[in-house]
Ligand SMILES: Cc1cc2nc3c(=O)[nH]c(=O)nc-3n(C[C@H](O)[C@H](O)[C@H](O)COP(=O)(O)OP(=O)(O)OC[C@H]3O[C@@H](n4cnc5c(N)ncnc54)[C@H](O)[C@@H]3O)c2cc1C
């Protein structure tokens with residue numbers, strides 16, 4: 215979905231997300247959260263999967279329709295340290311990393327994307343990666359595109375001097391965190407907990423931290439060092 219938002223584009227950084235009102239009525243209630251996948255001229259791009267009622271309604275919207283969005287959201291974003299960056303996206307989670315990848319490349323850093331999904335038809339952002347000319351490695355569970363297997367395997371092929379950032383389903387993030395304890399990589403995770411408000415009020419998005427406290431993903435995150443959160 216492309217959103218013309220000239221008043222917002224200059225305020226968006228990689229890792230930011232927005233809350234989009236999928237309906238002007240109370241059915242379904244609330245906004246839905248989406249990563250800002252790219253910024254082109256005065257447009258924000260979001261890449262989404264249709265999973266339920268809200269995203270179903272979004273898929274019926276047409277050019278010229280107006281929607282209300284709340285953005286930019288997310289207080290703690292990715293940092294820009296290090297010169298080599300491995301960006302690992304599971305499914306539509308890649309949209310949480312795409313803009314960050316462009317920023318890193320503009321800074322002259324080396325960037326490799328790793329993009330995995332169940333099967334070829336779930337690799338909807340491959341065209342974006344090609345258009346943008348990034349180096350990327352594809353994985354599918356069933357081998358219908360790219361390598362057969364899990365994106366996490368790639369960690370063993372890159373030295374510890376590569377900083378790893380990831381976004382995707384929780385099992386993938388957990389596996390990455392566990393493997394990084396073996397390989398010694400520094401790993402940053404952008405979490406996509408279910409969100410009701412998106413700005414720190416409802417406490418619906420909390421995750422535990424190792425000290426026994428809680429962090430609001432929308433407000434203290436969405437990006438955390440993998441060692442900082444338990445999920
Ligand atoms: C910070 C953030 C960024 C996100 N970025 C993207 C994105 O770039 N592209 C994209 O397609 N999706 C993204 N999501 C997920 C997206 O918000 C949900 O898919 C959407 O809210 C589903 O709304 P729905 O009304 O269609 O589905 P619902 O009817 O609300 O739910 C349908 C199904 O999706 C599950 N679900 C709903 N929300 C979530 C969630 N947050 N995480 C896991 N499962 C969920 C439900 O359990 C149910 O099985 C993001 C979520 C967060 C919190």
Ligand code: FES
Pocket residue numbers: 408409410411412413414415416417418419420430431432433
């Ligand atoms: S979504 Fe409400 S506190 Fe995070």
